[in-house]
């Protein structure tokens with residue numbers, strides 16, 4: 354590409370553009386997962402929607418592949434691309450809460466923690482994920498589940514409107530009132546349809562919660578998992594969410610030294626209601642189960658729960674993921690989970706089962722592009738370590754674990770819990786029965802598949 358064309362492009366933006374050789378290039382190309390080492394041709398850090406429109410037009414006209422980056426947290430690093438243009442929205446972090454309508458306007462580059470911080474001042478929150486350094490955009494566009502999902506639904510269920518730059522460079526707003534088909538597709542179809550520069554969300558009451566981890570040794574895991582299965586099936590109070598993890602007690606403060614590096618089964622609870630109701634709900638869990646080795650559940654501000662595990666998972670670790678949607682947890686599956694958790698390859702690796710019933714299941718199956726309103730849980734197996742030399746071991750363990758439990762699960766996984774090596778059939782399975790409608794809309798909004806660095810939906814023929 355001609356230097357002059359690049360210079361003209363850079364000149365036309367408010368935000369900086371870095372190419373290879375630029376002093377900030379190596380820092381700017383890093384994503385959260387250090388296993389990803391892509392070398393884009395250019396990285397455009399956009400300051401506003403005008404920059405995004407210019408970037409989309411420039412990439413399309415110069416036949417550069419595009420990657421769109423919100424928070425850069427995506428497992429397979431789909432916020433970057435070799436030899437293409439990264440449209441990085443990380444400078445677009447405006448958040449404006451309207452306490453009257455209980456809505457929040459969120460810039461396309463915000464992290465979930467940016468929004469939690471702003472809404473908490475008004476006693477409000479939007480249901481996002483459980484680590485606050487995750488990007489709102491990537492999380493929301495593929496669904497977005499977290500502690501408040503049983504009560505208030507997925508992030509997409511609370512999306513009111515989105516501003517989008519389409520493949521032809523035009524700017525549109527999608528909502529229930531305008532561009533309804535695009536609005537449907539954005540709510541679960543990932544980054545396939547355009548670049549979202551701004552989101553408008555409905556927020557809900559969430560101030561103090563009764564939450565935190567309760568931890569048992571792995572020898573109790575089968576008991577805890579069987580209890581968890583019955584507890585979930587009895588559909589308790591939607592204000593109460595419990596996710597289950599098989600992991601290792603981190604060997605460091607504030608964890609008690611006698612438990613360092615022990616393999617564990619954890620329940621991470623969150624009750625969003627009064628303190629008395631929260632205590633009652635968590636006490637019922639405590640009294641149903643053997644005595645834990647650590648019990649840190651208690652009252653805390655919602656953003657504290659949201660940031661509780663951030664410190665354990667800084668940017669720059671090696672990550673390999675595999676997921677599945679689930680509806681059953683038979684004894685044979687529990688046995689396979691416990692056997693594979695006993696072989697965790699590193700201290701940070703593990704498996705989580707997140708509840709997605711309650712309000713998530715009450716949405717109509719065809720209300721949004723999210724294809725699994727009948728799943729009770731979203732599971733993820735994650736191999737994680739700081740050492741790049743461990744990457745092969747992380748992959749082998751996660752794949753073997755997944756092979757052992759997948760027969761008990763749905764065919765598809767949450768698109769945000771997949772790498773990019775699973776093949777088209779798994780991508781189709783992730784979108785479930787909405788795939789064909791999504792492919793038709795892809796043909797309408799992005800017929801040349803300009804936005805293809807994602808869990809890609811090919812335009813219908």
Ligand SMILES: Cc1cc2nc3c(=O)[nH]c(=O)nc-3n(C[C@H](O)[C@H](O)[C@H](O)COP(=O)(O)OP(=O)(O)OC[C@H]3O[C@@H](n4cnc5c(N)ncnc54)[C@H](O)[C@@H]3O)c2cc1C
Nearest residue numbers: 423424425426427431432482483488490491492498544549
């Ligand atoms: C430690 C950790 C914990 C997690 N916990 C949860 C959880 O509790 N719940 C949950 O639901 N998910 C969770 N996730 C998964 C997370 O939702 C995905 O990794 C998601 O892709 C991150 O979004 P991002 O904006 O940071 O990603 P990026 O890497 O920036 O982008 C990923 C993809 O999203 C699309 N995209 C990003 N921004 C835009 C935009 N503005 N417009 C259009 N498309 C865009 C693009 O297709 C891009 O390829 C977790 C991830 C990690 C690493």
